[in-house]
Amino acid sequence: MIKTTGNEITTMQFICLISGLQVSLPVLSIPSNLSDTAGTDGWISILIGWAISLIVSLAIVGIMKKRPQDTLFDLAAHYMGKWVGRTLALLFMLYFLSLAVDTLTRSVLITKIWLLGNTPIYLLMALILVPTYLVACNGPRIVGRYSELMTLMSLWIPFVYLFTLKEANVLHLFPILKHGVAPVLQAVKDTIYPTLGITAVFVFYPYLKHKEKATMGILLANTLTTAAYMFFTLICYLYFSPDEINKYNEPTISILKSIEFKFIERIEVPFISYYLLVFSLSWIPFLYLATFCSRWLLNKPDNRSHLRIVCAAIVVGIYFFRPTFGWSNSFEALIGKIGFWLEYVFPVCLFLVLAVYTKWKGRLVQ
Numbered sequence: 001m002i003k004t005t006g007n008e009i010t011t012m013q014f015i016c017l018i019s020g021l022q023v024s025l026p027v028l029s030i031p032s033n034l035s036d037t038a039g040t041d042g043w044i045s046i047l048i049g050w051a052i053s054l055i056v057s058l059a060i061v062g063i064m065k066k067r068p069q070d071t072l073f074d075l076a077a078h079y080m081g082k083w084v085g086r087t088l089a090l091l092f093m094l095y096f097l098s099l100a101v102d103t104l105t106r107s108v109l110i111t112k113i114w115l116l117g118n119t120p121i122y123l124l125m126a127l128i129l130v131p132t133y134l135v136a137c138n139g140p141r142i143v144g145r146y147s148e149l150m151t152l153m154s155l156w157i158p159f160v161y162l163f164t165l166k167e168a169n170v171l172h173l174f175p176i177l178k179h180g181v182a183p184v185l186q187a188v189k190d191t192i193y194p195t196l197g198i199t200a201v202f203v204f205y206p207y208l209k210h211k212e213k214a215t216m217g218i219l220l221a222n223t224l225t226t227a228a229y230m231f232f233t234l235i236c237y238l239y240f241s242p243d244e245i246n247k248y249n250e251p252t253i254s255i256l257k258s259i260e261f262k263f264i265e266r267i268e269v270p271f272i273s274y275y276l277l278v279f280s281l282s283w284i285p286f287l288y289l290a291t292f293c294s295r296w297l298l299n300k301p302d303n304r305s306h307l308r309i310v311c312a313a314i315v316v317g318i319y320f321f322r323p324t325f326g327w328s329n330s331f332e333a334l335i336g337k338i339g340f341w342l343e344y345v346f347p348v349c350l351f352l353v354l355a356v357y358t359k360w361k362g363r364l365v366q
Helices: 011-022 026-064 072-080 082-114 121-136 139-153 157-167 182-191 198-207 211-239 251-258 268-298 304-320 325-365
Strands: none
Touching (some): 011 139, 011 198, 011 268, 026 072, 026 182, 026 198, 026 211, 026 251, 026 325, 072 082, 072 198, 082 121, 082 268, 082 304, 121 139, 121 268, 121 304, 139 198, 139 268, 157 211, 198 325, 211 251
16 A cells, blocks of 8 residues: 555546646657558547547556555555566566657657757757656656646647648548548557557556546546547648648648748747647656656655656666667557557456456355
């Protein structure tokens, strides 16, 4: 059991945390990724991915209800032994750290390409990690407040994209299922990486102030994530032709060039700068989750020293190893495969095992 006094998060913060972890960098590329496989029917794949993600999320909440004051690692140690709990803590520590590094690296690369071409990548990383540490070192309540604030401050973004509809062509979406159902189902795999982060519930659930609202919260978080991906995907499909959209790696940014205001020449520049704050909703919680796992593993009172070590190691590592977009794409694909097993297969299997165990134990008591 962990102490949650003074670190409770509200239902709204819980929703923003989970949704913020998911609606991050993939929002820039998901339209083109889905189009590569399913064409302009890719939006249907998002709906299927939403249904699958929702089932997994409900399974995770069902698992956490077994011992509401414990994290996954405490629960695993209770039912299966301390070494199973420690193994899971180590596994998820590496997983959350990989997600954080991937998001940070991709964000820095985009910043360098679009905004600060002459600035060394390690310096950009150091500048980003300073405020990251200041937020992540203060526990789930501050991380939750930050996610809630940034989510509310970002609600204006979709309204700007509506200006692109003056050049939209609805015919780009028709006919629906033009290539059949198979490409749509195949493209569902491209929705796995954009929805990674559901397993954060394993750590944040004990801190939730009103745990009876966890099911509603996870429903709203997944729906908010799906709505965001659906909106940007449809906007890009309506603006770009089916053959044109595949030419852009980040069509969500490229489409901004079509928007013109008299008071600003290149609207994509301030947008990319602001997008860094949106992307931080992913890497800040992931860094906190990674250092929480290491703190639990070593039975330490807080994660601040671990967080300092991780931030310093990332800067040093990126100084000697200069990542590229090619490396980032390969790393992202690898994380997507690992995430499928950790975030989709593992929770469902664990839920079924605990359900059978509870039923079997109940029969023995009778």
